[in-house]
Amino acid sequence: MRKLRTQRAIAVLASVLLVGGVAACGNSDTGGGGSKDDGKITMGFSQVGAESGWRTANTTSIKESAAAAGIELKFDDAQQKQENQIKAIRNYIQQKVDVIAFSPVVESGWDTVLKEAKDAGIPVILTDRSVDSADKSLYKTFLGSDFVKEGRLAGEWLVEQKKGATGPVNIVELQGNTGAAPANDRKKGFGEAIAANPNLKIIASQPGDFTRAGGKQVMEQFLKANPKIDVLFAHNDDMGLGALEAITAAGKVPGKDITIITVDAVKDGMQALADGKFNFIAECSPLLGPQLMDLAKKVKAGETVPPRIETEETTFTTEQAKEALPTRKY
Numbered sequence: 001m002r003k004l005r006t007q008r009a010i011a012v013l014a015s016v017l018l019v020g021g022v023a024a025c026g027n028s029d030t031g032g033g034g035s036k037d038d039g040k041i042t043m044g045f046s047q048v049g050a051e052s053g054w055r056t057a058n059t060t061s062i063k064e065s066a067a068a069a070g071i072e073l074k075f076d077d078a079q080q081k082q083e084n085q086i087k088a089i090r091n092y093i094q095q096k097v098d099v100i101a102f103s104p105v106v107e108s109g110w111d112t113v114l115k116e117a118k119d120a121g122i123p124v125i126l127t128d129r130s131v132d133s134a135d136k137s138l139y140k141t142f143l144g145s146d147f148v149k150e151g152r153l154a155g156e157w158l159v160e161q162k163k164g165a166t167g168p169v170n171i172v173e174l175q176g177n178t179g180a181a182p183a184n185d186r187k188k189g190f191g192e193a194i195a196a197n198p199n200l201k202i203i204a205s206q207p208g209d210f211t212r213a214g215g216k217q218v219m220e221q222f223l224k225a226n227p228k229i230d231v232l233f234a235h236n237d238d239m240g241l242g243a244l245e246a247i248t249a250a251g252k253v254p255g256k257d258i259t260i261i262t263v264d265a266v267k268d269g270m271q272a273l274a275d276g277k278f279n280f281i282a283e284c285s286p287l288l289g290p291q292l293m294d295l296a297k298k299v300k301a302g303e304t305v306p307p308r309i310e311t312e313e314t315t316f317t318t319e320q321a322k323e324a325l326p327t328r329k330y
């Protein structure tokens with residue numbers, strides 16, 4: 001009798017373990033669509049960090065759009081480190097997500113991990129920033145701004161403003177983080193545009209890492225080392241906003257003693273422009289979420305998508321900022 005009871009108990013335990021084991025397999029598959037086709041889409045997204053107002057607006061756009069599109073989002077903040085992004089992408093590959101999307105903190109060094117995703121059959125979408133990989137088959141598409149154009153628009157505005165200048169116009173430049181596509185490209189576009197007037201000279205150029213703290217600190221150094229600064233070109237609003245503090249502390253009037261040009265057009269930047277502290281902004285839109293989710297659905301359905309989708313953008317003067325501010329979403 002006792003033997004029979006023991007045998008029954010073992011049988012029950014075995015079936016519990018079996019059911020539990022199947023359920024556990026099912027759980028690990030949840031959100032992993034790479035191998036199953038249940039109509040649901042899971043996206044693994046690796047974000048650069050939270051360095052700027054632009055980035056915060058971009059993260060909000062992605063999270064809200066995923067929820068609206070019914071896409072399960074796995075989100076990771078890489079805190080501005082490439083190794084964290086590579087780790088997150090490898091985790092998403094292991095979890096067999098349906099689509100991986102990411103905004104690469106720097107342009108180089110992605111081939112190995114992108115090849116791992118490709119070998120696992122998981123499509124990759126680049127958003128906001130691109131990579132410099134020669135093999136374009138490693139990702140499906142790149143959705144984002146033309147950063148060279150943004151720099152060029154900023155430079156062309158300055159050329160027009162300073163067309164009557166008879167002597168040197170000294171420009172300082174606050175770059176984004178070293179190696180990032182927007183830092184490389186905005187520098188290039190701006191440099192090419194101002195070459196039209198030999199009076200316009202970049203006398204100092206340093207990374208401020210796209211942060212307010214970085215912008216303030218580097219601007220303080222610029223002001224100490226250079227008695228005559230006529231223009232500041234900051235690669236984003238946040239660095240420009242940080243620089244405002246340094247300029248004011250140095251006893252100069254931003255927007256008057258020093259002409260300030262930035263990129264992004266987030267609310268705080270637009271307010272500074274409306275107040276006459278900034279003079280010109282080239283827009284870079286962070287609202288990429290809806291297009292990204294649409295692309296995810298298409299690649300998951302096996303549809304062909306264009307290899308490059310450029311964001312529509314504009315520029316703002318003080319008057320235009322005053323008009324746009326009341327309805328500005330971010």
Ligand code: AHR
Nearest residue numbers: 052054128182210236284
């Ligand atoms: O890649 C977009 C840039 O990154 C934005 O211009 C900047 O604000 C952000 O940090």
